[in-house]
Amino acid sequence: MKTSLSTRFLSEDELVAECRLGNPRAQRVLYDRLSGKMLAVCKRYLRSTEDAEEVLMLGFVKVFRGLEQYRHEGSLTGWVRRIMTNTALSYLRSQRPQHVDIEESTACLTPVAAMAETDLAAADIMRMVEKLPNGYRKIFSMYAVEGYSHVEISNLLGISEGTSKSQFSKARAYLQRQLACCEVGLGQN
Structure with missing residues (x-):
């Protein structure tokens, strides 16, 4: 009997461990679990849905490359949210001026x-x-x-x-x- 990947990785720690090993199915599960929330974070900073989706992808690349730095202090979701926020801010800095006054x-x-x-x-x-x-x-x-x-x-x-x-x-x-x-x-x- 074949078990689905999402039920196989019941704990966050187990999922992170598999992602660190480069398991693409585990990475997909992590992405599926967090992408909806993280897209909402990106949309708070970027008007365009396309820009928010681009930042989401860039952010997840950083997440997967940086998982060795995750120390299990605080929630994984909070750690990923901080990466998404920083990625969105970097993207904005590269695109437009920082401050605009409204008449x-x-x-x-x-x-x-x-x-x-x-x-x-x-x-x-x-x-x-x-x-x-x-x-x-x-x-x-x-x-x-x-x-x-x-x-x-x-x-x-x-x-x-x-x-x-x-x-x-x-x-x-x-x-x-x-x-x-x-x-x-x-x-x-």
């Missing part, structure tokens, strides 16, 4: 459609976050979603802690204006 006149450009009558769903808010300019979205995602401190963000991005705080504050203000626009749109029903 006040753009405050109410795109209302969120298909909302509940009075409550915004988490998916609606994430869509708003995805529409933030790159610099704002990156710092907002790192601080509010991923849980990095402003000190960690400044070290990762090579910016000052004050810049990180300022960009986060501007992102939050932008999102608050978007939410206000949505509330006005809801009140018109």
